[in-house]
Amino acid sequence: xxxxxxxxxxxxxxxxxxxxxxxxQTKGHDRMYWYRQDPGLGLRLIYYxxxxxxxxxxxxxxxxxxxRQAQAKFSLSLESAIPNQTALYFCATxxxxxxxxxxxxxxxxxxxxx
Amino acid sequence: QKEVEQNSGPLSxxxxxxxxxxxxxxxxxxxxxxxxxxxxxxSPELIMSIYSNxxxxxxxxxxxxxxxxxxxxxxxxxxxxxxxxxYLCAATSGAxxxxxxxxxxxxxxxxx
Numbered sequence: 119x120x121x122x123x124x125x126x127x128x129x130x131x132x133x134x135x136x137x138x139x140x141x142x143q144t145k146g147h148d149r150m151y152w153y154r155q156d157p158g159l160g161l162r163l164i165y166y167x168x169x170x171x172x173x174x175x176x177x178x179x180x181x182x183x184x185x186r187q188a189q190a191k192f193s194l195s196l197e198s199a200i201p202n203q204t205a206l207y208f209c210a211t212x213x214x215x216x217x218x219x220x221x222x223x224x225x226x227x228x229x230x231x232x
Numbered sequence: 233q234k235e236v237e238q239n240s241g242p243l244s245x246x247x248x249x250x251x252x253x254x255x256x257x258x259x260x261x262x263x264x265x266x267x268x269x270x271x272x273x274x275s276p277e278l279i280m281s282i283y284s285n286x287x288x289x290x291x292x293x294x295x296x297x298x299x300x301x302x303x304x305x306x307x308x309x310x311x312x313x314x315x316x317x318x319y320l321c322a323a324t325s326g327a328x329x330x331x332x333x334x335x336x337x338x339x340x341x342x343x344x
Contacts, residue, residue: 160320160335160337161320218264218281219264219332225275
């Protein structure tokens with residue numbers, strides 16, 4: 119079974135709709151991250167969380183919100199989707215105790231906003 | 233702005249040759265460096281990490297770090313067509329090194 123799972127894997131939605139992307143992990147890691155990837159722009163950090171009570175904005179948090187429901191679950195919401203949020207979204211995890219911040223990625227969600 | 237720079241490629245090498253991928257970073261405070269492999273439409277897969285100056289070898293992969301020159305490289309020996317992918321370089325940034333800054337990736341094509 120995959121260590122980091124994301125649902126849905128593909129989603130097409132309309133402008134203005136609220137959608138949620140979910141991430142779950144069985145790695146036992148405490149840190150979780152949300153990235154988006156766009157052609158030519160690389161991976162950019164949206165939000166990150168060190169534990170259930172610690173949520174931090176990343177480089178491009180505008181238009182997004184997150185919820186850390188448990189150590190193993192981290193959700194990303196688009197409150198009112200817009201076309202330029204069309205991208206590939208990845209969740210990642212890392213283990214603080216390792217000291218090296220090696221991040222492990224989920225399979226991704228391809229989101230299209232029409 | 234902290235940056236990680238990579239040549240976008242494509243880098244084409246014949247099968248069996250050595251592929252050399254390069255990366256420079258701007259943040260002198262970066263402590264840890266990573267190479268990820270990403271196949272088209274798939275998620276990044278961690279293949280190498282390096283934390284101190286010098287070389288680190290793992291199978292056909294060798295990562296090299298030179299902090300004085302702010303330079304990281306990845307060598308792939310005996311390149312195979314299955315190595316054809318985009319390779320992302322990443323460096324830690326921020327207090328406590330909890331964030332990664334990624335380069336935009338170098339696309340490698342191994343020609344049979």
